[in-house]
Amino acid sequence: PRNYVGFDSITGQIEKKLLKRGFQFNIMCVGQTGLGKSTLINTIFASHLLDSKGRLSPAEPNRTTTEIQTVLHTIEENGVRLHLNIVDTPGYGDKVNNERCWDPIVKYIKDQHSAYLRKELTAQRERYILDTRIHCCLFFIQPTGHSLKPIDIIVLKKLMDICNVVPVIAKSDALTLEEQAAFKERIREEFAFHHIKMYPYDNDLLDEDERAMNSHIRNMIPFAVVGSEKDIVVDGKIVRGRKSRWGLINVENESHCEFISLRNFLTRTHLQDLIESTSQIHYENFRSKQLLALKE
Ligand code: GDP
Ligand code: MG
Numbered sequence: 001p002r003n004y005v006g007f008d009s010i011t012g013q014i015e016k017k018l019l020k021r022g023f024q025f026n027i028m029c030v031g032q033t034g035l036g037k038s039t040l041i042n043t044i045f046a047s048h049l050l051d052s053k054g055r056l057s058p059a060e061p062n063r064t065t066t067e068i069q070t071v072l073h074t075i076e077e078n079g080v081r082l083h084l085n086i087v088d089t090p091g092y093g094d095k096v097n098n099e100r101c102w103d104p105i106v107k108y109i110k111d112q113h114s115a116y117l118r119k120e121l122t123a124q125r126e127r128y129i130l131d132t133r134i135h136c137c138l139f140f141i142q143p144t145g146h147s148l149k150p151i152d153i154i155v156l157k158k159l160m161d162i163c164n165v166v167p168v169i170a171k172s173d174a175l176t177l178e179e180q181a182a183f184k185e186r187i188r189e190e191f192a193f194h195h196i197k198m199y200p201y202d203n204d205l206l207d208e209d210e211r212a213m214n215s216h217i218r219n220m221i222p223f224a225v226v227g228s229e230k231d232i233v234v235d236g237k238i239v240r241g242r243k244s245r246w247g248l249i250n251v252e253n254e255s256h257c258e259f260i261s262l263r264n265f266l267t268r269t270h271l272q273d274l275i276e277s278t279s280q281i282h283y284e285n286f287r288s289k290q291l292l293a294l295k296e
Helices: 007-021 036-051 104-120 150-160 177-193 209-221 257-270 271-296
Strands: 023-030 071-077 080-088 137-140 166-170 231-235 238-244 245-250
Touching: 007 080, 023 036, 023 104, 023 209, 036 080, 036 137, 036 257, 104 150, 104 271, 137 150, 150 166, 166 177, 166 257, 209 257, 231 245, 257 271
Parallel strands: 023 080, 023 137, 137 166
Antiparallel strands: 071 080, 231 238, 238 245
């Protein structure tokens, strides 16, 4: 056409640049020691890695985490790079007196916002600011089958104000399917009662399908998960699973647990939204408060 200038190729240029740089995704695990945090993370990302290049280094057996640790990985799939930063937190709620045990976790999240703001405000802006802000906080709930603990409610309230929180029922193989369903229902009631507003959030830009997907996720939360770093053989195929005296659990079988749903949610359907909401909601909140405080 005569009036065609060709600037529409800019989308391709942007895409190429973005893909080359890759995406930064920072995920944090919070929950008591022994609830399977390290195992789940390795199950999510290691099995994801098997069909691409590279592999997570195997975790040291039964190491307990005493301070906040970050591990960096770069995963590449079909030319798309994902820089994954996994933040493991110290045994939250492990002690007899758990007063303020959440302080280091909250501080860590705020520190990342603060570091980002500082870089943003410096005169000579870096062209690309390394993003260490937590995009997703996986919150591990003990599979008691009864209710949340008072400390969980306190901490969830603190966390949901500063980051995207995704609750999971840890080691859900400890519960029967009926117990799981009842426990989930109970937890959702508690969230509602305590005004705990979980990720994902709806906004005006979402289309009907995205809204439907969010409401589907909200009805599934907390994800009842099972993790395993061991391979088992099911029908001649090697899968991630757990073997017990009464049978096998294939973590990738959707009728056994919601591991696959959680993984799809994190790595496929909501990856970009987790990153965007962090920046547009949680970081913006932090930023406007800080800038206001500066003015006073
Ligand atoms: P962390 O302290 O929260 O990081 O917990 P770990 O990932 O180190 O796991 C503690 C123990 O629980 C290990 O022996 C794991 O094999 C076991 N474990 C992890 N996930 C599960 C699970 O989903 N179900 C069961 N039954 N055991 C699990
Ligand atoms: Mg651990």
